[in-house]
Amino acid sequence: MHTDEIQLRDPFVLVQEEQRCYYLFGSTDENIWKGEATGFDCYRSTDLSRWEGPFPAFRPSPDFRSTTNYWAPEVHYFGGRYYMFATFGHESPDVRRGTAILVADTPEGPYAPHSDGPVTPREWECLDGTLHVDSGGTPWMVFCHEWVQATDGKVCAVRLKEDLSCAAGPPIELFAASSAPWVDPVHSAKHGTGYVTDGPFLHRKENGNLLLLWASFRNGRYAQGVAQSTTGKITGPWGQQSEPLYEADGGHGMIFRDLESTLWLTLHTPNDTPNERAVFIELADEDGTLRAMD
Template sequence: MGRPLRRVPPAARFLGRYAVLGAGGVCPRRPVLHARHTGNIHRNPAARCCGARLRQPPGPYRPWSDGPVTPPSQPCLDGTLHVADDGTRWLVYSRGTEGAAGAAGIRDGEMYALRLSADLRTAADEPVLLFRASSASWVRPLRFPEGVKPPSNLNLAKDPLFTDGPFLIRAAEGSLLMLWSSHGEAGYAMGIAESTSGTITGPWIQHPEPLWSSDGGHGMVLRTSGGRNYLGFHWPNSTPDERVRLTEVDISRAGIRIL
């Protein structure tokens, strides 16, 4: 754990291989994606979500989608794959508050789901808005200290509410839950949204309190072969001190609870 943690795109086992949905700069016609991170929305606000796949998790990766699958005009980050009960493939991603060249970002970050083709190569429909950051009562505006300005290339809206790091998991009782992150009362935080219909298109409601309230987020759940669940996330949220933290959790219809 001596080396800084890299922010890496999610990888999911899919049809005998591993699919990676990475946010990078405007993807070339045939994007070259490797096992290492292909880009970072905080360095390139024009990021789009592209796809790659491989036979083994360490790579090397080869291009899979023919360019970006998300709308070219819409910045996105943190795409994650969700396979619905009927087998439909969805890309769930955040439209953060970063802007594009010449256009300021939105103030209220958004979370979207985009139906993909069966082979993950292309979008099969238009993106569906799931919720906005302001729908969660624990979210607070991201404000920089007096005299500190955000990087100009991000083109942020003033005091934005952002969405970050979606991860979906179904509880044993059938409820569909989403981990996602934003800025809370004590800094970077992670909350839980729940689909009242049990499907990806929602409607989605927000749990009133964050699961993790201070200086950590962008979580995923590891389910062991023995049936135990561990929440993995980066903490603290300060470069270069980020490290992976694992903590056991209980997942039920009531939500996700840290043990």
């Protein structure tokens, strides 16, 4: 399959140097917004253009805790195993949408539950957890506290236990969506007016600066923004770049280097089901920030 043939949101690329290939993960149910979820698929490629698959990376067991809203799987190699951070819909009135952690011994899975339900606070509406390992080797989950509950959506972080099985402390707030000058409010008949945070991803630049990609809305369209830690630490404080990195109705991006060390941003666009597709945009790592190549 060619990239533009694969309906996929929230793309995440795992680079496998030994195999000389790439694995593409994402939200792959035909309708991720409602109805019973199927699971997560992945695809394999040697050139980021032509893909083998889909391969079933995760399928829920009959007693799995959630049946809907399977979103944003990311796969990280840590401590000799592959860990999938993925968002799952409400389990019960007391356990709201949040990010759980699954594990496998191979990149394509199959993945099995590792954490006991969501690692994000169970009473919070959360999504899009990602792994960050700080300079001291401590693992963190960075995630979004959703605007549908918080009104002004937040990006938060929580330390994880060394085995990634659960949180090792309370969450901390890194920043609110409204702190970015480029973000516009969104309006919903159900949830009112608020500011969205989606899809955080951490990237350490060559000069040591720590950046955080995240998505929101500008002029009614999905957009990809960038924040920077003024201390180089996950705890911040965090400043916002004045303009988005990408604003052509696309977002929930991540950054990776390919097998030839070229730096890429991948995100989905347009933000419209069932037309969303992964795209790959070459990046320049400049002194002040990242820039999309023409």
